[in-house]
Amino acid sequence: MVHFETAPARRRGRGGRIGARLSRLRWYAGRLRAMSAAEVLHRLEEARRKRAWRRRPVGWGDGGERAQAPLPDFPGLRRRLALAADLPAVRESLARTREGRLRFLGRDWPPAAFADPRESAGFWLHDPVTGGRWPGREVSSFLVDVRSTSHQPGPEGTLGDVKYVWEPSRLQVLHPLAAAVAAGEDGALDAGLRLVRAWMDANPPYGGVHWVSGIELAMRLVSVLFLAAAAGPEGVAPDDRARLRAFVGAHAHHLAAFPSLHSSANNHRVAEGLGLLVAGLLMPEAGSGWEAEGRAILEAEALRQILPDGVGAEQSPTYHGFTVEMLALAALLAREAGRPLSGALHERLERGAAFLLALMDETGRVPAIGDDDEGRVLGQPPDREPRYAASVAAAVAGLSGRRDLLPPVRDPHLRDAVFAVPEGAALPPEGLTVFRAGGYTAIRERIAGRRVHAVFDHGPLGYLTLAAHGHADALALWLALDGQPVLIDAGTFLYHSGQGRRTALRESLAHNTLAVSGASQSVAAAGFSWTSRAQASLLAEAPGPDWSVTGVHDGYLRRFGVRHERRLARSPAGLALADRLDGASPLLPVEIRFLLPPDLALSRQDGGVVVSDASGALCRIRPPSGFGTTLVRGEDAVHSTAFGHLAPAQRIVFFGMLGADEAVTEFAILS
Incomplete structure (x- = not known):
């Protein structure tokens, strides 16, 4: 149990x-x-159309005139899925699914007997955090509120964050099952089809929580494609082919009818393009132009959401990885269908992977910049993939045939087989890499015998007018020494039910930057929007052995009449971080904040703070002249290590008065 x-x-x-x-x-x-x-x-x-759709009867269609005809063939994907069947992580995921030990986003679900729709219906609506039950077929999806869940009573108990109930219904347990089907394992196809039937019986269109978000519909279409590809054109019985076509048609009609446009046209729009492409490939006989519409969306959004220098426009490495993975899968499927996507899309994919590599330390991890909801396109639950960005970069290396895009370290995954990732590893060269369009600088070099990896943010808050997944981290610094994270990010925690904690983790006081009078550069409004937004930019860069890079933002201009400038530079002992407030008269009270993981030791020595790990001292951080020092632990210094999870951290705060003259924080790297 x-x-x-x-x-x-x-x-x-x-x-x-x-x-x-x-x-x-x-x-x-x-x-x-x-x-x-x-x-x-x-x-x-859109509201008018939703009112009209609410009058539609709840139920599945018949799948069309050719509902029972053989499914399209995906021989290349089937061969690669078969290769994934023996991966240990895939075997573990299969075993858990067969035994009913289902776990998503770090939470356990009660066992479900998918052979009996009456017993399994509650599984899909179960909230594992509160024990509540989300609205199902009895309520139109257009009436389900997923945003104010921290106060919202459900039919059977109070509801929590909608991310939890959505995660199983992406049906990504089908991905390992599809590998087993492709490898010819007895019972695997029947298990996968039972699961699809159970989901369909419990969640007919367009009722309940699972028909609210287009991105969820798109991920389900990918899961069904994997199962159909693994089974082959006639591997599924005629009645189940009709059922799969009804599934695909209902999802595609919804995606086409309710596109994410304007301020919502972020990664959700990419997902909708992928979903429509997949629907068109699965049902080419529908004649509805789904494939063409999906292709057009993907090719346009690739150029918008991966900037020319490869940075993800969402200002979140993991959301960028998710977007890159969606586009890479679309490119793979389109190529195997004989209708490849554009060269421009492939070029952006490769640049996007190169950006992930620049942010990556030698352990294959990237800083937790911006939001991270642990969304994956290819899944093997319950794996939470701490090296997800590395796996996605490797997928692009396999797709493009570019071994230089392989990460230094990655965890074996079903994704490797699907994208035919070659063996090997790579590490970007040492030096300064400036991403001018996206607003990051990555530094990789040896100082005092240690491998130093730093990332400096001088870019925008986020994407489009909402900047939904960006955090107020302008001019923040992230640092790792010999693969040990030293300056970290506070992370995400929760979305819709995070409330005050979500706001605190999004705003500046949680990040490795400077705050004026205890204020945030950008002020959060609702969970995915802002009352005010700082504009950051790159002021200057100087390459070479004595490199430096300077950024500025205006987040304090309206309230305090100043712009914050920060210069990160190589110093004889390591790194120097110089802050100034352009226009400050008189001086203003400021705090220079740094968040560190809990497993490092902090001690006051020689007028600074020495940071040590189990092997000894790593670096000494010395405050600007005249500044005081506070070390913070406990409730005021936490970080989110995974979605829905908070853990202790520790913070160094240097406080003092600042004006137009530079205040220099010194990082001496210790051998």
């Missing part, structure tokens, strides 16, 4: 309803601030 955690019920009754309304109002206010007049008109028309 699998045990799952149940959190205490949150506020209910009249107070809970008032809280839910206030949360919704804050969300709508944040969205309205980000909307243009054209978007307001689009939203009004």
Whole structure:
């Protein structure tokens, strides 16, 4: 029997309803601030269409005139899936699925008997954190509120973050099952089809929580494609072929009818393009132009969401990895169908992978910059993939045939087989790499015998008017020494139910940057929008042995009349971080903050803070002249190590008065 955690019920009754309304109002206010007049008109028309769709009967179609005909063939994907069947992580995922030990985002689900739809229906609507039950077929998906869940009572208990209930319904347990099907394992196809039938019986279109978000629909289409590809054109019985076509058609119609446009046209739009491409490949007889529409979306969005220098426009390495993975899978499927996507898309994919490599330390990990909801296109639950970015870069290396895009370290994954990733590893060359369009500088070199990897942010807050997944981390610094993270990011924690903690982890006081008078550069509104937004840019760069890079942002201009400039430079002993406030008169109180992992030891020595690991002292961080020092632990210094999880951290705070003259923080790297 699998045990799952149940959190205490949150506020209910009249107070809970008032809280839910206030949360919704804050969300709508944040969205309205980000909307243009054209978007307001689009939203009004979208609302009209949603009202019309609410009158549709809840149920599946018949799959079309050729519903029982053989499915399209995907021989290349089938061969590569078969190669994945013997991977240890795939075997572990298969074993857990067959035994009913299902775990997603670090939470256990109760066992489900997928052969009996009545028993399995509750599985798909179960909230593993609160024990509540999300709305199902009895409620139109257009009436399901997924945003104000920290106050929202469900049919059977208070609801938590919608990410948890959505994760199993991406059906990514089908990916390891598809590998077993392709390898000819007895019972694997029947198990996969039972799971699809159970999901369809419990979640007919267009009712309940699982028809709210297009990105969820797209990920389900990918999962069904994997199962169909593994089985082959006639491997699935005629009745089940008809059922799969009904599944695909309902999902594709919804994706086509409710596109994510304007301020919502971020990674969700890429997912919708992938979903429509997959639907068109699975049902070419539909004649609806799904493949063509999907291709057009993907080719346009690749050039928007991967900037010319390879940086992800969302300003989050893991969201960038997710976008790159979606585009890479689309490119692979289109190529195998004989209709490859554009060369421009492939070029952006390769640049996007190169950017991930630049952010990566020698252990294959990237800083937790911006949001991370652990979304994956190819999955093998319950793997949370701490080296996800490395695996995605390797996938692009396999797709493109470029071994120089291989990461230094990666964890074996089903993704390796699907993209035919070659053996080997690579590490970007030492030196300074400036990403001018995206706003990052990566430094990789040896100092005092140690391998130093640093990332400096001088780019925008996020993508489009919402900047939904960016954090207020302008001019922040991340640092690793010999693969040991030293300056880290606070991470994400939760989305819709994170409330005050989500706000705190998004704003500047949680990041390795400077704060004026305890204020954040950019001020968060709702969970995915901002009341004010700092604009950051690159001021100057100087390559060579005595390199330096200077950025500036205006987040404090309106409130304090100053711009924050920060220069990161090579110094004789290591690194120097010079801060100044352009326009400050008189001087202003500031804090220079650094977040460090809990396993490092901090001690005050020689007017600074010495940072040590188990092997000894790593570096000494010395504050600017005249600044005081505070070491913070406990509730005021935490970080999110995974979605939904908070862990202790520690913070160094240097405090003092600052004006137009530089205040220099010195990082001496110790041998």
